[in-house]
Amino acid sequence: MIENIAEITKDQLLGETQKMSGQNYRFVTTSCVDLGDGNLDVLYHFDKDAKLQNLRIKAKRGEEVPSISKIYLCAVLVENEMKELFGLNVTGMAIDYGGHMLLTPEALKNPQSKITIEQRGEK
Amino acid sequence: MIKTTIPFGPQHPVLPEPLHLKLVMEDEKIVEAIPAIGYVHRGLEKLAEVKDFHQNVFLVERICGICSVQHAMAYVQGIETMMNIEIPDRAKYLRVIWAELHRIHSHLLWLGLFADAFGFEALFMQCWRDREKVMDIMEATSGARVVVSVNVVGGTKRDISSEHLAEIIRVVDQVKEDMKNMENAFLNDYTVKHRTVGVGHLTKEQAYSLGAVGPMARASGVAQDLRTLGYAAYNDLCFDMVVETAGDCWARTAVRLKEVYECVRLIKAAIDKLPKGDFAVPVKGNPTGEVISRVEQPRGEVLYYIKGNGTKNLDRLRVRTPTFANIPTLLVMLPGSQLADVPVLLLTIDPCISCTER
């Protein structure tokens, strides 16, 4: 359904992003999708002249994913958000809120991942 | 050298919404500004996974009260694409009319708050007085002033009667007339220019690489407006993009002011071409698959990533709102500016924190 989507591994991520940057793409955002059992899909959306170009990587919760904020500074917020809400361990962010950008330290960890809501239901 | 460190927000009268900044200053010159968010984070994206996709329309409208029409529009367009629903033409035009009315109200609101940020109380009052006219017509056509709830999957919830269409034309003309006075004050007044010209300057390259969207980007000369995608009825209405090149607060004011005129023109054109017929089609089945839907909000591009799983609940609803994309520009604009410019700069991105944090 989504046009222009490229599946890559997370090792390729920085290289591909660099390429995007070289081709004068604008960074739009990333979307993180929890597929259950700790599997995450991370989509990176780029835009040029109102055309979207997407990258998709697969990762596990807690896995290290390199930050692209050195290439696109504006990715800082969304990467912090992913780290906080999905437990994706993004490393090397330009500004690191230490996993407390949106939530207080007492709050539920990784609240948007699938497993949490089930735990919540049991409570 | 000891530097001044102060908190700015979350409870602060110039910010209608809670946003926190840690400001480090020398005298009043900002040397470091770190934004902190999280005061409006509700976890709405997760809630969307337990409500059904019809109810989600009301949920996404309440992501933000100021751009609720466009939020709902982006969402229903995404769902409609996923479910391959072809909505009636009249619904497309009605959506445009409401969206543009909403844009007028949002821009007038912003202009008022912006005037307030640089301490021009009378101008603020004037903007909000004129905005009330738009609010009234919104209430008359949709039943509510702010969260209008007109978009549903498959079309719109209501029709606009011909009397109301005439009323809309009358109101937008009046707003256009009132804008003339305010435009003079916003763009030419010496004291206002003192506060806006050259403040928070972003070059075209900076704006683009920081991912600025909407009027922020257009004020820096980045011609980027998703209405060019031609969703809803925008394809049929010839639409002019407002672009300024100065890249400072003044240019952003100018862009938004001129967009109001453009909105007025679009509304009148839409009413002119409004086709007869149904305004909604029945919806059957459940959405499945992935889709990305993008719409131009008053604040810029909003991106919806929707993943359906064939049930009435969605698998994932991801919203990237325009303010989310514009906040990084603050990291560049704030350092080096004066404390007095902080409210001006904060407002110049037209912050909608409830959008940002969902």
Next chain:
Amino acid sequence: MFDFLGSVLKNVISKPATRMYPYETREAMDKARGALGEIEIEKCIFCGICATKCPSIAIKVDKAERSWEFNRLKCIVCNVCVEVCPVKCLHMDKAHLGPLLAVEKTKRNGPPKPAPAAKAAESTN
């Protein structure tokens, strides 16, 4: 510097734009959604559609007890319940309702099923 002088002076000689609410109230708009009106409980069949469709879970329907409970402070005035009600026992008031001094739920008990003629009993808790 004096670009706004004209507007300001025009304001001072013209009548204030203020609507003198609450001394003068304007008539509610035709389609205005003010607040969910009182349920016509005798018509209600306790099907529960309004409760399931309500986006903010403000309505609770208990089929067994034949009660319809409404949390006015949770209602988002979206009009969905009115639209989906199969027997049209719900309606939307044009005027808004006044403030509340405490969180209270409106609970309406329908007439017991075996005796449809019985009068609607009201209780507020």
Next chain:
Amino acid sequence: MEGYVLALLALATLLPAFCAAICYVIKNRAVRNFVVVVNTLVLFFITWEFVRLLMGSNGSIRINEGSLPAHLGEVIKYLDVLLLGFIGYQGLKLKKPLIVALTLAQLVPVIFFEFFMGVHEPTAAFVIDYLSVVLILLISLVGPIIAIFAIGYMEEHEHHLHLAKTKQPAFFMVIIGFLGAMNALVMTNNLSWMYFFWEVTTLCSFLLIKHDENEISITNAVRALWMNLTGGVAFIAAIIIIYQVKGTLSVEDIAVAPVAGAFTGLFPIALGLLCIAGFTKSAQFPFQSWLLGAMVAPTPVSALLHSSTMVKAGVYLVVRIAPAFIGTILGDMVAIAGAFTFMAASAVAISQSNAKRVLAYSTIANLGLIICCAGIGNYVALAAAILLIVFHGVSKGLLFLCVGTIEQGIGSRNIEDMQGVMKIMPVTTIIMVIGMISMLLPPFGVLITKWLAIEAAVSMPLVLLLIVLGSACTVVFWSKWIGTVLTMSYKPKYAIENIPTSIKAALGILILAVFVVCVGIAPMYNALIDPQLKAFHLTDKIQLIGSQGGLWLTGGSNVAIGGFAVLAVFTIILALFIAIPYYLHKGKSADLRAPYLCGENIDSDLRGAEFMGPGEKPAGTLVRNYYLTGAFGEEKLTHVLNLIAGAIIMLMLGMVIR
């Protein structure tokens, strides 16, 4: 009668010298302290006696050369040469050719003048009039108090520096000796003797600034020395010219209103040179840097240099000779130079965060105002000048001592670090605040003199503008400092800090003095200053009288054209002071709220010093004062200001030459 006066005179000058010698020779601390206290008491007594005698006399106490010991003049001549030789030796030792050159530039004329020209010494060797007594009051009251303060301070200071061998004997010797030299300087009527004492104070200040013997203090001491030596060169040049023109060295005869046509030739230049000598000594722009450099010395030294001695010698000289140039172009230029210094120093002070530097700039500014008043030279202006000498001396002495005490308490002299000092040292802080208020606000003396200065400066719009701008600047740096030290959060009980007795005594006496001179402004003015102004034979229509607990300007027909009832305002201040204990008592912790931090206060922190910052991490709030370094930065302004000031002085000399 004369014998008694002579004895007093000897006591006033020689007792400090003698005590100084004892301090140096007997290196016992107890003895030293005893000597300092005795010296203080004797000086107090002498002062009192001088005032008493003067009141009983017909305007001045005169001591003719004949009644002095024979050959005193000769002795002073030789001492003069010896002194310059010593300074030259210091220059050689430090390998500073500039100092040696300047010394030679003085030594040669001195030898030539004193030994080969056959100078007639004036008959009246010492003339003690009201101006002298005002200065003696200041020197002999404030000076010894500072010495007493130094007893406690130096102990702590040396403890801090971990010195193996105490240097206090030398320190106290110079300090006390300094007072003797100052006393002699303000009493003598012989210009060449005055020159000798002048050079003694130069040397003393050099030794005191150098006291800590570290690199920076030596550099600054050398700077102080060469700048003052420059003044000395001007002084000796002036002496030679004056003797050539007037044939006398009697200050009395020089400082008279010029007869028509007399203000021509070389005489104005001589006066101009004397003024320049005064400028260097009182650190006027462009010679201000030595006084700022002097801040490296221990605080009692700064206090002494700023309040009662050294810098006051300069303004004393200018005020003393003022009648000779009143109403001339020289007077106008002196006024402009002084006013310019006032404005410039006040402006630069805005950008300073070092407390002692702020005080230093404030001193420079006030000295500028004194000189400016002397230059304006009408009745009101001279009254303002003399009053300001008194008020400034007392207040500034107090302030330096307070800063010194606080510096030892908190380990910093930066204004920003003084936030919350109220908690640690409440008594010192309150005393310091009163001291600062006395520099800035009515009804205290310094403001009254500023008021008089403005009212006097009506004849010169440029001077007035400079004073007005300068006084706006003073508001800035004082009020932000006062605000900073008064910052406090709720505390149920204030513990009184533990400070040495000598410091307590010094602060106590000085704060009392601040109040006394302000409350008693009218009687003081009537008793001491008005007679002096009358003696100057000024012909202004506008006069100043002290009555109704305040000062009033009167026009020709005894109608008040301006005035201020000091006592009335004091009543308000008193009422407020009474209110303090009431509110301290009334404040309860239940009524306490943390300051507003946008809702992000950290709960347990009632001071409001911390807030919850980004990433849920606590961050500290701190608000620094504004220093406007962009506009008033020291580095930026100093060069420009020095150039302008230099130009004004050049112009001053150039215009009188004609």
Next chain:
Amino acid sequence: MGLMNTSRMKSPWIIHVNCTACNGCDIEVVAALTPMFDVERFGIVNVGNPKHADVMVVTGCVNPKTARVLKNIYDQMPEPKLVLAIGACGGTGGIFAECYNVLGGPDKVIPVDAYVPGCPPRPEAIIDGAVAALGLFEAKAKAMKEKAKKAAEKAKAEA
């Protein structure tokens, strides 16, 4: 009534606290201040500073972060004070009540005196709410006095 009470009723200064609102109520609160509704007619001024305010106008539901802020602001307001909760979220959390980061309405954190229903309520409704809340001032002031009296007695007993 008394002079003091009349004054209290005629001069309620408000502080507008946005907790976790969607902006809808906020813009309606601001709209109430503007010419069309002009609540300054009742002496209502938005002072934006808790230490000056008499009435706190809360919009939105509460999340853990804003709960902290809300409590803090409330504590900094001097007695007698009122809290007016605006909108569905201000009452119960509204449509967001089930979100993971939402604790509920402001009444979970501070005592709320009056609720204004609606999503968002019209400015007229907000005016109604404010007027209704003002009637509570007298009782609040009385409670404050009694509390002060009790505290004084307690202090006396301790001394």
Next chain:
Amino acid sequence: MIDNLIISLIAIVGAPIIGGLLFGIDRRITARLQNRFGPPILQPFYDFFKLLGKESIAVNQIQMMYVLSHLFFAIAALLMLVLRQDLLMLMFIFAFSTISLIIGAMSVRSPYSKIGAQREIMQMLAYEPVLLLMVFGVYKVTGSFMIQSILDYPMPLIYSLPLVFFAFLYVLTIKLRKSPFDFSTSHHGHQELIKGLTTEFSGTQLALIELTHWYDLMILLGLIALFFAQPLWVGILIALGAYFLEMVIDNICARVTWPWMIKATWLIGVGTALVNIIGLYLRP
């Protein structure tokens, strides 16, 4: 002596009443300028009494001292005005009043209050020279610093001091904290410094600060009236006119920044006053 006492009493009691009413009218007219209905005329008094009845909370114990000092010195300045004393000293006493408030605001650890105080100091830096020059201009004309002599002077001062009057009007905007110069604290709450200077004052303290504002207003309007002292009622009318002008300016200007204000005031304010005074010198 008795006369003076009676005049003082009338001034102390009457000034806040008139001042408060003027503030009420100000708020009403401001509302009308913004096309609003506005509060009742007596609104400032309601505010005042309400504030008196609030719980007394504080950040430290002696905040109240500074507020009292602010008030007392404003009253002292007013008394100097009505008793026709030295104009220059009046300015100094008036400055003392402001400095008390500044110190009071700085005495707490609140960042906004402190920054507000710093800005207020900057304002003083800007307007103080103009006020002093104004006094000086008055002296040049009347030959005396006493206010009595202005009243005795046969002609209104405005004829000789038109530019000084203009400079004073300029300063009036700063002193009344009207836009474009409402940096340190603002009459409406939407400012980057919350309430700036007065952020940490509440209840009775704030009420007394309001009261002092009323006195301040009366002093400033009194000073305007002095320019037209012959006859006095014309002066009063002009003073009210000037106040209306301030309201209009308040409503047609954005808030500028204080560095700009200092530059502009020193240039325009000091400049015009100086030009006027130099003109007086040149006049035979």
